Amino acid sequence: MLFNIFLIIIGLLILVAGAESLVRGASSLAAKLKVSPLIIGLTVVSFGTSAPELTVNMISAVNGNADIAIGNVIGSNIANILLILGVASIIVPLSVKSSTVWKEIPFALLGVVLVLVMGNDAFFDGVPFEAITRTDGIALLGLMIIFMYYVFGLAKTEQSAGSDSELNEEPAVYGTTTSVGLTLGGFIGLVIGGKLLVDSAVSIASAAGLSEALIGLTIIGIGTSLPELATSVVAALRKQADIAIGNVVGSNIFNVFFVLGTTGTILQLPFSNAVNFDVFVSILATLLLLAFMFIGKKHRLTRIEGVLFLALYASYITYLVIRG
Numbered sequence: 001m002l003f004n005i006f007l008i009i010i011g012l013l014i015l016v017a018g019a020e021s022l023v024r025g026a027s028s029l030a031a032k033l034k035v036s037p038l039i040i041g042l043t044v045v046s047f048g049t050s051a052p053e054l055t056v057n058m059i060s061a062v063n064g065n066a067d068i069a070i071g072n073v074i075g076s077n078i079a080n081i082l083l084i085l086g087v088a089s090i091i092v093p094l095s096v097k098s099s100t101v102w103k104e105i106p107f108a109l110l111g112v113v114l115v116l117v118m119g120n121d122a123f124f125d126g127v128p129f130e131a132i133t134r135t136d137g138i139a140l141l142g143l144m145i146i147f148m149y150y151v152f153g154l155a156k157t158e159q160s161a162g163s164d165s166e167l168n169e170e171p172a173v174y175g176t177t178t179s180v181g182l183t184l185g186g187f188i189g190l191v192i193g194g195k196l197l198v199d200s201a202v203s204i205a206s207a208a209g210l211s212e213a214l215i216g217l218t219i220i221g222i223g224t225s226l227p228e229l230a231t232s233v234v235a236a237l238r239k240q241a242d243i244a245i246g247n248v249v250g251s252n253i254f255n256v257f258f259v260l261g262t263t264g265t266i267l268q269l270p271f272s273n274a275v276n277f278d279v280f281v282s283i284l285a286t287l288l289l290l291a292f293m294f295i296g297k298k299h300r301l302t303r304i305e306g307v308l309f310l311a312l313y314a315s316y317i318t319y320l321v322i323r324g
Contacts, residue, residue: 001207004200011197012226018189019230022048025182027240028174036242043151043250048187050254052194052224057263066269067212068220070119070132073260074278075221076228077112077252078316081285083222084229086309088244089301091236096245096301099154101293104249107147109286111256114140116279119271130271137264144257190227198223217278218320245301252286281316288312 030040053076060069088094118136121127174182201219210219228251235244263269292305 001204004203007196007200011193011195011200014189014193014196015226015230016193016234018186018193019227019234020186021182021189022186023231023234023238023240023243024172024174025179025184025186026243027238028172028179029183031173032176032179039151039154040243040246043148044183047254047258048183048190048227050251050259051187051191052198052227053255054259054262055191055195056198056220056224057259058266061263061267061269064267065212066131067272067275068216069263069269070260070271070275071213071216071278072220072224073255074112074115074275074282075217076225077108077255077282078217078278078285079222079225079313080228080248080252080255081282081289082309082313082316084225084232084248085245085289085301086306086313087229088232088236088248089306089309090303091233092239092241093303094236094241094245094301096293096299097242098299100245100249101290101299103150104246104253105286105290105293108249108252108256109283109290111140111143111253112279112282112286114143115256115260116276116283119275119279121271130273132260132264132269132271134265134268137261137266140257140261141265144254144261147253147257194224194227197226213272213274214320214323218317285309285312 026040026044029044030036053072056072057069060066060072085094115132117124118132118139119130121130121133173179198220201223202215205215205219228248231247232244235241235247288309289301292301293299295305296302
């Protein structure tokens with residue numbers, strides 16, 4: 001037990017170091033390529049911080065732990081909005097770009113709605129099973145390709161028009177080799193730190209007799225979201241608001257369309273009816289984020305809204321523990 005706690009601390013330290021390296025490298029690349037940090041946050045950083053989810057899901061799929069695989073994605077997406085954006089917006093109010101409000105957040109909402117539809121085959125199709133099937137997985141990956149096409153089209157447009165980043169602080173610009181090295185080093189740190197953290201947490205949780213679904217939604221969901229938390233907090237502290245918000249929204253999109261899509265393509269994932277509640281929570285969290293963009297100061301996530309996010313997340317975790 002003590003050794004696992006030690007590994008959790010080491011994992012957290014590696015995660016923070018990896019997040020710092022990733023933000024520095026990605027910000028530098030954005031400046032050198034004349035691409036806004038929002039685009040880097042939606043692609044490079046989001047993919048990197050979703051690597052722990054992908055690693056956990058691939059292992060879960062091979063081992064046949066469907067509850068962990070699905071719970072990991074849904075739990076991580078809930079934590080990304082309610083926990084991570086809550087913490088980041090308390091540190092500094094986050095200005096959100098128009099493209100994020102009208103396109104990326106709705107696309108993230110589409111993802112969780114599709115999980116609800118695809119997972120409830122008995123209700124929608126009248127078949128005697130409920131699962132994220134291989135065809136569902138392939139469809140999700142197809143939508144991921146469409147999203148990437150949109151993002152790179154947006155990047156090309158910004159390069160032509162000139163970056164309109166709203167950064168309050170100019171990022172440090174390093175040489176190309178250093179920038180790539182910092183980014184890759186950050187990726188590696190996030191994966192290693194995330195694996196150490198999750199493996200140790202699962203060992204402790206399993207010894208306590210918790211269910212796979214609860215482990216996936218809480219311990220693993222929060223654990224694999226720590227890279228996003230570390231990255232967004234570091235970005236907020238460095239006044240890289242575009243990366244802070246783009247990282248979270250992009251990660252939610254990657255989690256559903258890429259991580260769950262890849263996992264479902266590899267192995268059919270049985271869908272438990274109990275998870276429907278958690279999917280609804282994810283949908284409501286995304287809808288709330290979208291609504292906040294039009295309440296008060298337009299396209300801005302305030303400290304008060306961040307506090308509300310954290311309160312809702314605390315209530316949700318409390319419910320999960322009671323539910324068992």
